[in-house]
Amino acid sequence: MDTGLARLHTIETPQGETFAAALLEGLRKSPKEIACKYFYDVEGSQIFDAICELPEYYQTRTETALLARHAAEIAALMGAGAEIVEFGAGSLRKVRILLEAASPQAYTPLDISGAYLGEVVRALAADYPMLTLRPVVADFTRPMDIPALAGNPRRAGFFPGSTIGNFKPDAAMALLRRMHAALGGGGLLVGVDLVKDPARLHAAYNDAAGVTAKFNKNLMLRANRELGSDFDPEGFAHYAPYNAAAGRIEMYLVSRRRQSVTIAGERIEFAPGEPVHTEDSHKYTIESFREMAARTGFRPRAVWTDPERLFSLHWLES
Ligand SMILES: C[S@@+](CC[C@H](N)C(=O)[O-])C[C@H]1O[C@@H](n2cnc3c(N)ncnc32)[C@H](O)[C@@H]1O
Numbered sequence: 001m002d003t004g005l006a007r008l009h010t011i012e013t014p015q016g017e018t019f020a021a022a023l024l025e026g027l028r029k030s031p032k033e034i035a036c037k038y039f040y041d042v043e044g045s046q047i048f049d050a051i052c053e054l055p056e057y058y059q060t061r062t063e064t065a066l067l068a069r070h071a072a073e074i075a076a077l078m079g080a081g082a083e084i085v086e087f088g089a090g091s092l093r094k095v096r097i098l099l100e101a102a103s104p105q106a107y108t109p110l111d112i113s114g115a116y117l118g119e120v121v122r123a124l125a126a127d128y129p130m131l132t133l134r135p136v137v138a139d140f141t142r143p144m145d146i147p148a149l150a151g152n153p154r155r156a157g158f159f160p161g162s163t164i165g166n167f168k169p170d171a172a173m174a175l176l177r178r179m180h181a182a183l184g185g186g187g188l189l190v191g192v193d194l195v196k197d198p199a200r201l202h203a204a205y206n207d208a209a210g211v212t213a214k215f216n217k218n219l220m221l222r223a224n225r226e227l228g229s230d231f232d233p234e235g236f237a238h239y240a241p242y243n244a245a246a247g248r249i250e251m252y253l254v255s256r257r258r259q260s261v262t263i264a265g266e267r268i269e270f271a272p273g274e275p276v277h278t279e280d281s282h283k284y285t286i287e288s289f290r291e292m293a294a295r296t297g298f299r300p301r302a303v304w305t306d307p308e309r310l311f312s313l314h315w316l317e318s
Helices: 019-028 042-052 058-069 071-078 095-102 114-127 169-183 198-204 211-227 286-293
Strands: 083-087 106-111 155-159 188-193 236-239 248-255 259-263 266-270 275-282 299-305 311-317
Touching (some): 058 095, 058 198, 058 299, 071 188, 083 095, 083 169, 095 155, 155 169, 188 286, 286 299
Parallel strands (some): 083 106, 155 188
Antiparallel strands (some): 188 311, 236 248, 259 266, 299 311
């Protein structure tokens, strides 16, 4: 069966550091930390997809509804025949709305989770046989060099899922500047989660079924799988409070007892109650996000939100 595989020329860019080196560097620090980009191996990406289905996780269904409701307007801003470049593309589910509405010439999904990207791109290729698909495995915290396609179509960026919230404001601005450069004059559609009732935010990252806890602990299971470390995930608790003063969910793995873990031959000690910071998820107001984006080379233009003002979609022009 032709699944369009001939069209899938995955571009792999150097990651610049190994998981082992980054993990050890973060765990030697005080306080300990692990960068959230390491959540995403195949298992991590699949668990994130399960989070998106949770009743508490309003983000995915609200953003998807916004995309569907405003698809024609967004398509007009992106322009027909563009190359849609999606940053942190994940499951590739949301982009289908834009592929239908905007009729792009090409779609370039970029993600750090390379094996998972390969899987989901194959499924998309089968459904869109006429679309030029060019998956890119890359780390967007590093400079991104996405080669131009034949005919050099205008680029339109797509950055959904409020992934921008995983960065502190200075790093978020640096990321938007890298995207501005990568888009070469094209606009960017960004999904941004909004500040709201802390109880609602807390529930979204502390779901009853424990899927977010599983996602958090996958960091340690990933290390066991890939590096042969001996983390006991039951020895750590998922902890995700909302820090209202900073306007962000903070995610930690907290050691339940005194324990040590050996990673690549190095022993790391954990005290009882010691936290390992694994993720932030910053929340914005519509105005605070527009102000920040305006300092990155983009001009904030249209913005869409839902009646409850849970989530926002921003069109930034270059
Ligand atoms: C919060 S999920 C969002 C997924 C999807 N875009 C959505 O809206 O549901 C973040 C996505 O960004 C990817 N990602 C995280 N850090 C990254 C990095 N440094 N470079 C490239 N992709 C990254 C993850 O693999 C994951 O697919």
